[in-house]
Amino acid sequence: MIYLDNVSKWYSTKKGEQHIFSSITFEIPTDHNIALLGSNGAGKSTLFRMLAGSEYPNKGQIKTDATISWPVALSTGIHPKMTGRENTRFIARVNGVQDLEEYEGRVQNFAELGRKYDLPVQSYSSGMRSRLAFSCCMGIDFDLYLIDEALSVGDKKFKRKAKRALLDKSRTANILMVSHEIDEIRLFCDSAIVIDNGELTFYNDLEEAIMVYEGE
Numbered sequence: 001m002i003y004l005d006n007v008s009k010w011y012s013t014k015k016g017e018q019h020i021f022s023s024i025t026f027e028i029p030t031d032h033n034i035a036l037l038g039s040n041g042a043g044k045s046t047l048f049r050m051l052a053g054s055e056y057p058n059k060g061q062i063k064t065d066a067t068i069s070w071p072v073a074l075s076t077g078i079h080p081k082m083t084g085r086e087n088t089r090f091i092a093r094v095n096g097v098q099d100l101e102e103y104e105g106r107v108q109n110f111a112e113l114g115r116k117y118d119l120p121v122q123s124y125s126s127g128m129r130s131r132l133a134f135s136c137c138m139g140i141d142f143d144l145y146l147i148d149e150a151l152s153v154g155d156k157k158f159k160r161k162a163k164r165a166l167l168d169k170s171r172t173a174n175i176l177m178v179s180h181e182i183d184e185i186r187l188f189c190d191s192a193i194v195i196d197n198g199e200l201t202f203y204n205d206l207e208e209a210i211m212v213y214e215g216e
């Protein structure tokens with residue numbers, strides 16, 4: 001269960017407070033693979049950051065007993081001065097991974113960074129950074145994965161591999177996905193949340209949600 005309890009979120013800008021969500025009370029079901037649909041600027045990434053705990057609501061609380069990933073495609077939390085391997089170990093410790101060596105090996109195999117794995121991340125291309133972040137995230141067992149345009153990670157070969165890994169995950173865990181590719185959404189999700197004007201609406205029927213979203 002993920003429960004948004006009277007959540008308000010705003011940003012202070014030069015033009016005053018910009019309100020994204022005002023006093024939202026909403027339950028995100030955890031027994032579905034859910035697409036998060038909304039136009040540019042609707043608040044999808046903001047909601048993701050609050051769910052991941054990297055940003056707090058200005059008011060209210062997000063209550064959950066589920067373990068939630070960080071947004072998968074982003075290299076948030078990857079330290080540029082540390083090597084790929086050091087980052088992997090750090091992420092493993094922070095997330096309570098028991099078998100460090102086994103995890104490290106899995107990430108190394110999946111990310112396919114070759115010798116770069118032992119070089120500082122600041123020497124990586126942006127695609128390589130994303131591959132490391134994606135591999136670190138997939139290597140940890142979360143209840144819910146936040147997938148933010150994650151399948152745009154890496155080159156064609158890596159994209160195929162990432163897609164397969166994500167499909168495997170979606171069978172044993174749940175995903176909450178932001179993608180502007182409707183075909184991708186249909187492949188991974190069975191239901192959706194539409195964000196419109198700061199309001200969240202859950203649709204059990206994905207196709208109905210797509211119709212609402214595309215008709216906006």
Ligand SMILES: Nc1ncnc2c1ncn2[C@@H]1O[C@H](COP(=O)(O)OP(=O)(O)OP(=O)(O)O)[C@@H](O)[C@H]1O
Nearest residue numbers: 011013018020038039040041042043044045046047
């Ligand atoms: N740090 C910030 N400071 C000020 N405004 C912000 C900040 N982060 C986001 N916003 C604003 O909050 C609103 C929601 O942004 P958000 O990135 O969550 O939208 P989104 O639905 O993910 O959009 P997109 O589909 O374009 O990625 C936007 O108007 C954006 O300009």
